[in-house]
Amino acid sequence: MADSSRHPFLQGLSKHRGAPPTAVVIFGASGDLTKRKLIPAVYNLAADNLLPPDFHLIGYGRKEIAHEAFRELAAEAIKEFSRRELSDDVWDRIAERTTYVAGGYDDPEAFKRLAAHLEEIEKKVGRDVQPLFYISTPPSVFAPILEGLGSCGLARKHLDTAHHAKVIIEKPFGRDLESARELNRTIRGVFEEHQVYRIDHYLGKETVQDLLVQRFANAIFEPLWNRNYIDNVQITVAEEVGVGTRGGYYEQSGALRDMIQNHTMQLLALTAMEPPVSLDAEAIRDEKVKLLRAIQPLDVKPGGDVVRAQYGEGMMGGKPVPGYLQEEGIAPDSATETYAGIRLSINNWRWQGVPFYLRSGKRMARRVTEIAVQFKRPPGTLFAGGGFDVAANTLSFQIQPDEGLSMILNGKVPGLETRMQPVKMNFRYSTTFGSNTPEAYERLVLDAMIGDGTLFIRGDEAETSWKLYTPVLEAWHGSRSGMDTYAAGSWGPSNADAMLAAQKHIWRKP
Numbered sequence: 252m253a254d255s256s257r258h259p260f261l262q263g264l265s266k267h268r269g270a271p272p273t274a275v276v277i278f279g280a281s282g283d284l285t286k287r288k289l290i291p292a293v294y295n296l297a298a299d300n301l302l303p304p305d306f307h308l309i310g311y312g313r314k315e316i317a318h319e320a321f322r323e324l325a326a327e328a329i330k331e332f333s334r335r336e337l338s339d340d341v342w343d344r345i346a347e348r349t350t351y352v353a354g355g356y357d358d359p360e361a362f363k364r365l366a367a368h369l370e371e372i373e374k375k376v377g378r379d380v381q382p383l384f385y386i387s388t389p390p391s392v393f394a395p396i397l398e399g400l401g402s403c404g405l406a407r408k409h410l411d412t413a414h415h416a417k418v419i420i421e422k423p424f425g426r427d428l429e430s431a432r433e434l435n436r437t438i439r440g441v442f443e444e445h446q447v448y449r450i451d452h453y454l455g456k457e458t459v460q461d462l463l464v465q466r467f468a469n470a471i472f473e474p475l476w477n478r479n480y481i482d483n484v485q486i487t488v489a490e491e492v493g494v495g496t497r498g499g500y501y502e503q504s505g506a507l508r509d510m511i512q513n514h515t516m517q518l519l520a521l522t523a524m525e526p527p528v529s530l531d532a533e534a535i536r537d538e539k540v541k542l543l544r545a546i547q548p549l550d551v552k553p554g555g556d557v558v559r560a561q562y563g564e565g566m567m568g569g570k571p572v573p574g575y576l577q578e579e580g581i582a583p584d585s586a587t588e589t590y591a592g593i594r595l596s597i598n599n600w601r602w603q604g605v606p607f608y609l610r611s612g613k614r615m616a617r618r619v620t621e622i623a624v625q626f627k628r629p630p631g632t633l634f635a636g637g638g639f640d641v642a643a644n645t646l647s648f649q650i651q652p653d654e655g656l657s658m659i660l661n662g663k664v665p666g667l668e669t670r671m672q673p674v675k676m677n678f679r680y681s682t683t684f685g686s687n688t689p690e691a692y693e694r695l696v697l698d699a700m701i702g703d704g705t706l707f708i709r710g711d712e713a714e715t716s717w718k719l720y721t722p723v724l725e726a727w728h729g730s731r732s733g734m735d736t737y738a739a740g741s742w743g744p745s746n747a748d749a750m751l752a753a754q755k756h757i758w759r760k761p
């Protein structure tokens with residue numbers, strides 16, 4: 252039997268044993284993501300004793316910030332955003348190794364200063380330190396940062412050793428097929444693919460990883476996981492929040508780029524891919540790419556496979572909220588969608604004829620991410636005479652919130668007459684395991700330190716997904732044609748309902 256207990260994906264909390272001394276360098280260290288997610292993630296890893304010995308944190312940005320001032324900002328971020336209270340014991344261990352380098356993202360001299368700073372750290376430590384560069388800036392400076400790391404030699408640091416440089420790249424990974432290819436070319440000009448970690452934070456969510464376990468560690472699903480038993484699959488990523496203060500970014504993005512092309516497609520790929528030959532990053536990513544390649548090109552014509560809409564005014568939590576076009580920083584005639592609905596057909600042996608419906612929207616009725624696998628109705632002959640509506644079985648993976656897994660079955664209502672109704676079998680993470688689960692960024696930063704790319708996107712994966720959606724973006728570009736409206740606080744627009752109705756389906760209300 253293969254000794255799979257040593258595989259990084261399975262090593263869990265003992266993984267830190269494999270992480271070499273590491274210096275995490277965050278580009279964009281004064282930014283929102285650093286404050287809300289990255290610094291709290293590092294802190295929680297420290298609290299769980301998961302950081303390697305000789306761990307260093309270096310902030311990098313254009314603002315001049317003294318080391319001590321950066322430490323104070325980091326401590327404030329932990330107080331405000333960490334899932335744990337700030338404890339002096341834990342923080343002191345990181346604080347003394349937290350520093351800041353000021354410089355432009357295209358300034359060769361600043362990159363040399365960064366390289367010198369890393370060398371100083373290595374001298375103090377007395378051994379090689381693996382640099383892990385985290386690019387957490389707006390995408391306009393991804394390329395200059397990558398090129399800067401290349402020209403000052405940092406990208407190749409310790410390349411022939413286990414302590415080689417690595418780079419994490421934030422989303423969005425391009426804005427269409429051509430720009431994703433261009434970014435991949437820039438990356439490949441500087442780094443080797445095994446050094447590159449393209450983030451999709453949904454892959455760091457516990458329940459998304461659980462999808463692999465549920466599918467491939469339980470014998471009961473696989474025999475049913477195909478067109479013979481499954482009628483349709485619905486993937487919903489619904490948010491309550493509106494565009495908030497991110498109008499500038501969102502106007503350039505929209506739901507398709509912001510959520511569908513990346514997060515929702517990752518959920519789809521893990522749900523529909525074939526079993527990988529092993530848990531190796533490449534084996535899993537090969538299967539995801541194979542699946543993405545099997546998706547039929549989308550019909551972008553009206554009445555086809557794609558719908559879009561913007562939220563209008565409505566009520567959220569009992570309070571009135573403005574529509575998208577009234578939000579700050581949004582053009583009154585904006586053609587940016589806040590909701591996208593997609594119907595996908597997967598052209599392979601397993602899924603031929605099974606529609607996969609994806610939807611994601613802001614200002615929807617409830618924050619919920621779920622994958623609902625709807626089975627075919629059972630033959631009704633036995634109970635048909637009783638006038639019963641025999642419900643289709645549905646297996647739903649609740650990704651967030653209230654993480655868990657539910658199955659809808661038909662059950663007999665207790666009593667002397669035979670009546671039936673759908674009943675729900677429920678597994679909830681919080682009930683079984685308690686509620687203090689690690690945040691996605693904790694797992695992802697740790698995995699990159701270890702060198703495990705399983706939960707990151709490979710270059711060809713990003714391009715394959717963009718290939719599917721670029722024709723949609725081109726069809727939508729600058730035009731409001733086909734743009735529907737949905738009331739804030741509702742379950743979405745009527746054009747999305749119509750898309751499903753055309754195949755006699757309806758959206759679930761999760």
Ligand SMILES: NC(=O)C1=CN([C@@H]2O[C@H](COP(=O)(O)OP(=O)(O)OC[C@H]3O[C@@H](n4cnc5c(N)ncnc54)[C@H](OP(=O)(O)O)[C@@H]3O)[C@@H](O)[C@H]2O)C=CC1
Nearest residue numbers: 279281282283284285312313314387388389390421422423
């Ligand atoms: N914030 C979030 O919730 C999420 C963010 N992301 C991604 O993470 C990355 C960082 O996001 P976020 O922290 O929100 O970004 P910010 O807008 O907060 O920018 C991060 C830092 O980059 C520098 N910066 C800002 N604008 C520019 C510019 N035009 N040119 C050069 N540098 C600039 C600033 O640092 P300084 O001036 O000090 O150089 C800023 O503090 C982005 O790629 C984003 O898409 C992904 C998921 C969620």
Ligand SMILES: O=C1O[C@H](COP(=O)(O)O)[C@@H](O)[C@H](O)[C@H]1O
Nearest residue numbers: 422452490492509510514620651
């Ligand atoms: O990447 C993004 O994700 C968030 C939603 O993330 P979640 O972990 O809270 O589900 C979304 O609000 C944002 O627009 C998008 O850029």
